[in-house]
Amino acid sequence: MENSQYDLCIEVLSRLDKVGALKNLVLVGSWCIPFYKEYFSGSKYVTSITTRDVDLLVPLPLGIKAKVDLEDLLKDLGFILGFKGPQGYIKLEHPDLVLEFLVSEKGAGLDQPFKLPELGVNAQRLRYLNLLTSKLINVKIGSLRINLPHPAVFALHKLIVSKERKKERAKISVLRIKMLQSEF
Amino acid sequence: MGTIKNVLREELNNSLQMEKDYLRELAKLPKGSLIKKKVKGHEYFYVISRENGKVKFRYKGKLSPVEIKRYKDVKFYRTKYRGYLSKLRKQIKFLRSSLRGKQSV
Secondary structure (H helix, E strand, O other): OOHHHHHHHHHHHHHHHHOOOHHHOEEEHHHHHHHHHHHOOOOOOOOOOOOOEEEEEOOOOOOOOOOOOHHHHHHHHOOEEEEEOOOOEEEEEOOOOEEEEEEEOOOOOOOOOEEEOOOOEEEEEEOOHHHHOOOEEEEEEOOEEEEEEOHHHHHHHHHHHHHHHHHHHHHHHHHHHHHHHHHO | OOHHHHHHHHHHHHHHHHHHHHHHHHHHOOOOEEEEEEEOOEEEEEEEEEEOOEEEEEEEEOOOHHHHHHHHHHHHHHHHHHHHHHHHHHHHHHHHHHHOOOOOO
C-alpha cells in the first residue's frame, strides 16, 4: 500500500474525528486490515492488499447531533461527490480513496439509498452488516480512536458475504449465457 | 476470472467513473485566471482566458477580498483536478494493460 494513500485515509479519519463523526462510525471492508496491525501488535502480522474503497458503516440510530457537510469537509483534499449505480448512492471520490457509507439492511429490504442528512450523504443498505457491529474493538492510531469490527467477526462476515457473491456471480453468468443465446 | 483480476476490473471501472466525475467538476469551474494590473498606482483586475485559440482579457475592475479568494479557490481546484485527471488516466492505462494478460489470477 502506498504511504500517501494511508496518510490520506488518516487525514480523512482525523477530520471526521474533529467534527465528532468518527466515534459514531465503524470502519469496515478492506481498510480494517491495515488498522488491525495495532490490534495484533504482539504477533507477526502482514497486511494484505486494500482497495480504494473506504467503507464506513453507520450504526443506527445515528449518534451525530450536529449537521456535518462531508463534501465541504473534504473538498480541499480533492474529494468530489460521485454517484454509484441507478439508485444514486453517494460516494466521496479521490484518485487514491473512495468513501462509501453503509447501513444494515433489515426486513424485506428496500432498493433505495438510506438518507443521512446529518452527514449530507446517503448510504447503501446491505445485509449482514449488523453482524459486524455485534462485537467492536477500538484501535488507537496516533491520537485517533477508530471503531473496527472484531477480527473474528470480520472474518466470519467475509465468509458469509463471499458465499453470497458467488451465488450472485453464478446468477449473472446464467443471465449472460441466456442473453448470448437470445442473440443467436 | 481470478480474484485479483476481479479487483482490478472493479478498480478500472471506478477509475473510469471518477475520470467522468472530475471532468464534470472541472466543467463546473468558471473559465479563466485572475490577473492584477497596476495603473497609475491603482490595482485593477482582469480575468484572462483562452477562447477559440485566442487569449482574452475581461476587465473586472477593483475586486473585494472575497471575490479575489473565490478566483484563487477556482485556480486551486482547477490545478488539483487536472492533476488528478492525469493520475487517473495513468491508473486506467496501467489497469487496462494489467487486465490484458490471459492468466487467471
